[in-house]
Amino acid sequence: MRAWLNDLAIGVRLAVGGGRTSLARFVLSTVGVGIAVAVLLLASSVGPVLDARDQRTYANLPDATPAAGVAPTHYARETSEFGEKRVNVIYLLGEGPTSPKPPGIATLPGEDEMYVSPALAALLGDPANTLLRERFPQRIVGTLSDTVVEKPTALLLYTGAGPQGREAPLTAYAFGIPHLEPEPMDPGLLLLLLLGTVALLVPVFIFLASSTRIAGAERDRRLSALRLVGSDSGQVRRIAAAETLVGALAGLLLGGALFLLGREMADDVELMNVSVYPADIVPTWWLAVLVLLAVPVLAVLTAQFALRRTIIEPLGVVRHSKPVRRRLVWRVAVVALGVVLLVWHGGVDANSQLWSYSIATGATLILLGVPILLPYLVEHTVSRLRGGPSSWQLAIRRLQLDSGTSARVVGGVATVLAGAVALQAVLLTQAGAFSVPDDHRVPSDVTMTVFAGPEVAEEAERIVKNAEGTLAVSSVQSFSVQFSAGESSQSLIVADCDTVRSVYAVDDCVDGQVFSPHYMTPEADGFLPGRTVRVVDYDGGSEPKVLAEWTYPASTRRLPPATIDRFDVGGLLATPGALPDLPGGYPTIRVQLDPAVPQAAEHVRNALQSLRWRAWSSLDNAPVLSQSQREYLTIRRGLLVGSVFTLLLGGISLLVLALEHIRERRRPLAILAASGVPTGALARSLLWQIAIPIALGVAVAVPAGIGLATLITNLSADLLRVDWPGVAIMTAAAAALGLLVSLLTLPFLRSATRLDALRTE
Amino acid sequence: MTDVLLSGTDLRKSFGATPALDGASMTVRRGEIVAVMGPSGSGKSTLLHCLAGIVAPESGAVVFQGRELSAMSDRERSALRRGEFGFVFQFGQLVPELSLVENVALPLRLSGVRRKTAESTAREWMGRLEVDGIADKRPGEVSGGQGQRVAVARALVTGPKVIFADEPTGALDSLNGEQVMRLLVSTAKETGASIVLVTHEPRVAAYSDREVVVRDGKTRQVELVP
């Protein structure tokens, strides 16, 4: 035991306080591990952050289950848009003094009072937002505290509903409903999420592993010297372990500090509609423990793994022989196992959770295959290269002696690339499945859709007509059509010929005609002339109310495509004469805004505000998305941001290791410079040393990514779609990264080749 | 001869196709300084490495104090290097991260001697090699001659029975070389340690009691003329 401690002490001594070079090495590996740890801690906080948010969201939700002895609170909610922002407005009316209140509110507000979230208070206080203040002129009686507002940037407002509140759609007997078990995620989405996590975290671990192996050659020599003076292989292992442990532990500390620091700054950051409270960023405890344990363990394991070549060589001191050749078998085995898992996917049915996990495991193995195969490939490729200019020759010879370091570093970047390529392809393919509207819809700031309940439909139309900024108004009514009960339905919009003429530019409209958009073929959907269909209304409930039977007319006209872009009908469009008499459907009012009036939309919204929750409006530029589609978009954005971030991390690790490389090879570089090799040639040789592995990395990563995507999309029988320009861009980014790193190392190369670098032991 | 300390018999070792040692034999007696001479590339260093147990010969036997090295475990051989052998190479054997005194103390520390004790013993030895003044510097901060004398101190610190010196003066000028050799030989004589001295410099070999010549991986048995 004492002997062990003694060995560990020697290792610690070697790691710290060994002059400038060992300090530099220590700092580099500490920073490397620190960054990785911070990222891992952040990643392990995602769950708690989402939980805390859900907690607050659920605590604010009204519970409509009647409770004896409780005078309920009437509750209505609307979303009021202001520019790009959405304000959640909640109207409350208490039946009595004991009526429940949402959390964070002292007394239920009157009609002229409101509680606002901090972000909304700030927004209202901004003199630029007078229109918003006009919309909500109520007196602010209180600002909600962080503990009740979902996220720092949430815009939330509670105000009194007044007597009208009795018609509010909801009656709350309490606030806060039990945290529902979240619906199991769509397995497709889960797979995407897992895949993304894997693609982003694998490089972090690679980065971590290579950080603890910084200055491998130097370390090997040092340990050889220890072997020479008689440490046995066990001792050397312990010493090396202690040495890396010091860096790993210091990295843990630094990572923790970086994490805390980053956490404090989270307050001011809103990324893609996501903002979090620093207080929420608390890692899941067992994940944090896992990180705390995994980092040192991984560090020690990689160090031990790296030692397998040096352990028997006390002669490393005097001889730099060619390293042992790498073996292919186990490397291929890892990838093969991944492929098998993907093809066999646990023998489970498609689209179950286990399916997702087993596929994610397979994908992980394939992605891991990139950094695992790369060193082998680099070694075997460079061993065949010959000739070329002197910078090329220097680089090749150097790589022949030690390609491991460069290959490992590039492995991280290549993994990001492979992951990103695979993700992009899978995303693109799934985008079809989720049929998200293309992002490049014509944004229209000049038209607006207003939805109003049937009881206020006329009033709404009148208000909008008179509002400042309105050019023209037309009204349509929405229904649904069905062939028989229980079947899915098609949307049916009813508009008079005036509207059809003005909105859809069908000048020869005659009452009694039916239209369809260009993307729909009514016959194919079953709308055959003479067929009887049911016109129904989903009045909030899930069971449609049958309003009338309708015999489908003999002919359907086509709407000009250009106009659809502005007011999509989403189904059939009929003039009233084509249909039997119908009770009032759900009215939709189309408003044409006056481009000459600044903030015309806000004026219209302000005017509509008098109808409060009974009417709401939306500018016709934002497609309305389903929950799954939104989740999908969120995941996609998260993944893209993650890829960029990880690529940056890869860049940092490239830089760190390139600098390390220069530092380690100062003497030979200085000798070359002293013997008249121009610095340019040395710089080019360094560039080659990064460029060759990167080229090979790309050569591995792109097929790996596309292969992975193929395997995955094969599972769901989707047709693989590869975003080749995207692949090209990411490849170019990886290459640019290499170039950039080489450029950044130039000043260090200059200082290394100054002649005083020749003096060393 | 009864006081043979270390012997290598018919050692063979090749790296790839070319044999580095092709049937080399030599013995080292207690307290004896044996020079190993021969042209560069003849296999001198390889012979030394085989004798010291840091390279395993493909055939032939190395026997130290009656025990065959190849029969020992790595741990035992390491212990041997730590306790019974000392090494002085041309350069590179000092650990650049450690100060000179820590370098000298290293073999003791590896054997589990406490830091204080180890370093004071180390300082004593550095005194004998006239480098105690630079004990707290690092290898990169001292001259080649000083570095070699520190290496000698480290080789001697555990009181070894054999010191393996491979071109110990190879990187030094005559004066520094002389000084290193004088100190190495005189301290070894005092402690009774044997030295296997690989060199191609006759003046360095002249510090030996006897020489062995290696040519093309073979030792030449030289008949001493009466």
Next chain:
Amino acid sequence: MSIGHALLGLLETGPRHGYDLKRVYDEHFGHDRPLAYGQVYSTLSRLLRNGLVEESGVEPGGGPERKRYAITDAGVTDVTEWLVTPESPQIYLQSALYTKVVLALMSGRSAEDVLDAQRVAHLKAMRELTARKRDGDLADQLICDHALFHLEADLRWLELTTARLSDLGKQVAS
């Protein structure tokens, strides 16, 4: 250095006339100092007297230049002894050593043995000097070092020659 031994060595490769001996000697060893006839005949007569060579026949016509000489058994022994006895280590003895090496090569003996024996002798001398130097004062050291450096030069030459023996052998044989 001994011309007698050199002539004996040359005779070992076969009986020769006096003139012939001079020619071969000059070719191999007399680059800057060819032998005088007188020296050849006086040396040969000394060798005759000591029984190391004998006359192996006279060609018709008489005159000393017509006599052929051959080495005797005693002569062979004498050459062998001479070859393996190292020259006493002193400076500027390459010419003697060179003669020995060439003769060893010509007579099929081991030139390496000749060089090895010489190296042993040189090193022995160097060891003595080194020991003296260790115990001596600065003046001793300087004097010893001077000798040591010269001896070292010899030894380096020995090493070099050893390394080139096979080339030299070819040249001598031709």
